[in-house]
Amino acid sequence: xxxxxTLYKLMILYMLKQVKFPLAGAQISDFFLNKEYTTYFxxxxxxxxxxxSHLVKLEAGRKTSRYEITREGEQxxxxxxxxxxxxxxxxxxxxxxxxxxxxxxxVSLVADYDRSPNQDYVVRCAILEGKGQLLEINxxxxxxxxxxxxxxxxxxxxxxxxxxIMQRLMKD
Numbered sequence: 001x002x003x004x005x006t007l008y009k010l011m012i013l014y015m016l017k018q019v020k021f022p023l024a025g026a027q028i029s030d031f032f033l034n035k036e037y038t039t040y041f042x043x044x045x046x047x048x049x050x051x052x053s054h055l056v057k058l059e060a061g062r063k064t065s066r067y068e069i070t071r072e073g074e075q076x077x078x079x080x081x082x083x084x085x086x087x088x089x090x091x092x093x094x095x096x097x098x099x100x101x102x103x104x105x106x107v108s109l110v111a112d113y114d115r116s117p118n119q120d121y122v123v124r125c126a127i128l129e130g131k132g133q134l135l136e137i138n139x140x141x142x143x144x145x146x147x148x149x150x151x152x153x154x155x156x157x158x159x160x161x162x163x164x165i166m167q168r169l170m171k172d
Contacts, residue, residue: 008038008046010084011092013055013077016069018096021128024107025065031095037088061112111154113147116140121147125154127162135162 015031016023025047032043047067050056055073059066069077096103110126121144126136141147 004038005042005046005049006080007083007088008032008043009050009055010077010080011037011088012046012050012067013069013073014081014084014089015092015096016056016067017074017077018092019100019103021104022059022066022068022107023103025067027099027103027106028067031092035091035095061110064107064110066107109155109158111151113141113144113151123147123150125150125158127158135165137161 011032012028015028028047029040029043032038033040038046047056047058050073051058051067053072054070055076056067057070059068108128110128111123113121113123116122118140121141123139123141124136125139127134139150141150
C-alpha cells in the first residue's frame, strides 16, 4: 500500500469522525479535489478500500452514496490518526466548519426508487437527522417517470409535508 493512499484513507476517516452524519461521496470528493490533495480516481480507490476493509459503511442509492465511519474505522483512526499533519487537519476542520449546514442538509433528504415484484415502482423518501431517521414514506407508483418525478420533488416538498404530517398526527 502506498503512503499517500494511506494518508487519504486516514483523512477520509477523520472527516467522517468529525461529523455526526454520513457524508455523500460527492461531498468527500469536493474537499479532496478542491484542495487538490489527489485525483478523483485515487480518491475512489481509497474509498473502495476503506469499505472493503469495513472501516467505513457505504449506503449506495441510485444517485448518491453515503459514507459513515464504523467502529473499526474509529479504532484505526485512533491508532494512526497522528500521521495526519496539523495543516491537513486544519484544512479539513475549516472545510467542515464552513460547510456544515450545507453538508448536513444535502444528506438529510433521501429519495430513491426500486422496481417492485408487482412490476410497479416503490418510491422511498426519507428525512434523516444525524444517523437517525425522522420520517420515511414508501409510495407505490405505476411507472418509472412518476417515480423519478417524485424523487426530484422531494427536496422542495419534504419540509412542508413533514409539517403537515406532524400537525395532523399531533392534533387532538
